[in-house]
Amino acid sequence: MEVPAMEQASFQMMAVDFTSCKEAMDLVEDAKPLNIKKFSSDLSNEVNLLRKDVIDIRTSAQAPMILSASM
Numbered sequence: 001m002e003v004p005a006m007e008q009a010s011f012q013m014m015a016v017d018f019t020s021c022k023e024a025m026d027l028v029e030d031a032k033p034l035n036i037k038k039f040s041s042d043l044s045n046e047v048n049l050l051r052k053d054v055i056d057i058r059t060s061a062q063a064p065m066i067l068s069a070s071m
Contacts, residue, residue: 003011060066
């Protein structure tokens with residue numbers, strides 16, 4: 001069975017796209033544990049910074065100037 005040249009060219013392009021997609025998926029899959037570890041570390045750092053900000057706000061809210069009724 002003969003395949004028209006245009007269809008054959010389209011098929012060849014799809015094969016290249018499929019190969020590129022498969023390689024990208026393999027690369028992402030291999031990097032997954034490292035990415036999870038980095039995300040977890042970054043998230044922990046951001047949570048700690050947020051905790052510090054909350055403590056700073058609570059401390060500021062207890063300042064005598066803020067608690068004073070004479071403003």
